[in-house]
Amino acid sequence: MTDEAEDHHQDHDRDIVLEVSGLKVHFPIRAGALIRRQVGAVKAVDGVDLTVTRGRTLGLVGESGCGKSTLSKALLKLVEPTEGTIVFDGEDISHTRGEELRRLRSRMQMVFQDPLSSLNPRQSVETLLTEPLRAHGIRFDPKTKVAELLAQVGLPSSAASRYPHEFSGGQRQRIGIARAVALEPDLVIADEPVSALDVSIQAQVLSLLRELQKDLGLTYVVIAHDLAVVRHVSDDIAVMYLGVIVEETTSEQLYDNPMHPYTKALMSAVPLPDPVAEDARTPVLLSGELPSPANPPDGCRFHPRCPFRQPTRCADERPELIEYEPGQRVACHWAREIASGEITAEEPEQ
């Protein structure tokens, strides 16, 4: 599908590829030996609104257990959403299934964290790369297509006849990326694309993702726990905590002006490879650990660990995402007071 065709039937100035509203994914917890009753639910994703614009990259950051991977799976309809709508390219896909969903999948692809476990070890690179094309019945010239895909991701054409185990981690991730872009998808979701790789290799893969975006006009959703990585590849960033988005902003603003206390803590926790900066900063340390998503705290989900916690509202009123600055939405009752310095952080008890 070409960009021109897209432009015709979309006449907004912002061409939206994916729009998610009120998305919830709950996994039931069942108990009982004979009669399996549902006794609760793990609220992995609990009310998420997102917009992904064509040609841009949305970064999703959060720690393990915050629901970012579940959210990405729900976007691809790999898990069924419990509630809410997913609109992909103007079409509501929340309840799409079967053949229609299969066709849709050719337009949304995924890059996984560990290429060794996501590539079939018994298939040659050529088979791996042409499989998606064959599965979707797309005609191609086997000779040139494979070489072209390999060239796109910076691998020699001699790689075609080799097997995944013959490659290094970085090269395997390139194969995974080539496989994802083989169908020229509208949307690529990359779940922790570099976290399994060596430090010196990460930059290669990040640069590759950027180049491909420029050349092929791809739209990405990049999921990672490393804020520095996410910030480097993304235009917009959504910070997730315990199934909800707590802050959504542009990549530039995130560093200059993080507003949500969790974002502040996350930013100050990222170690900087710079002794001068490290010595100068005072980390916003969080107390405790992530609560269970089966039994999330009432009110603001972050309040039990929040160093800016206030006696009112925080514990009993769930904050909505509110636009405080242009392009910056924050789910915190006290964002304005925290930003102005009226409310300051408390030292966490250790």
Place this chain on the structure above:
Amino acid sequence: MSEKKPPLLEVDDLSVTFSQRGRDPVEAVSEVSFTIGEGENVGIVGESGSGKSVTSMALMGLLPERGVTVGGSARYQGKDLLRMSRRELNRIRGTEIAMVFQDPMSSLNPVVTIGTQISEVIKRHNRVTSKQAADRSAELLDRVGIPDPRRRLSEYPHQLSGGIRQRVLIAIALACEPKLLIADEPTTALDVTIQAQILTQLRELVADFGTSLIMITHDLGVVAGLCDEVHVMYAGRIVESADRRPLFAQPRHPYTGGLLQSVPRLDSPRDEPLEPIPGSPTDTLPWSEGCAFQPRCSNAVDQCLQQTPRLEPDDGRLLRCFNPLEGGGRDR
């Protein structure tokens, strides 16, 4: 590298070779020399396969005896750890030198309570009653920032989160107030906010106990705020050793420089392009034939293929390179 007192640990020309029948022996670590003084924090940085973990295992005497040849010396308070009898080593390990590993789940015994596991160490090295050991265990858990330590004592590792488990390991390591703590990627498996908590505590604890720390990691950010001196390893050898400030401000070895430029930084302009190191850590040359980093090096000259570079003093640091970087890395 100022030395006022004799160093606590003096590693000299350490080498580890793995041999397997029918295969060429592999030299995982060679020519590793460094010293650590009392109360000093030293970082060893390298990617997978750089030999950083093998170095720590060799120091602790944790490598298998069969098929492994350990050369050189590691003098701890004048005594060579590598030539010590098992008995002597057992006395030193735990009381004098302790280690924290990366994966807390596999280093804790899954069928024994946390309390028993900490008391075990205390009782092994001190003459105390079970009650005293339990009190001390609770105190240690409190020190490493675990809330409600008494209750935790009777819990099993699977009941704890990753961050708490790692703290338990640190508590076990510090149980006998060792003089030297070797931490091998202690926070790699953890989330950043938990990592920040643990690193801050670790820094405070080693300062309080006066413990020296060897921090082994792949993350330059972790050592930047923690270690006085940093050794960068590549393919089994130290390629650059320097105090942390000059090292980060002006990396001289192309590998150090490359590492610093290939990680996106939170505080740098977003559009600053990364300069990845080409190739992968497996594209190395045997050190016997030249510089192992040559195939990936942007600064390589002909000499790098003909001669093996030696670790030589260079303006207050040690450097193994024929053609080092000049004006420093990122802030050119």
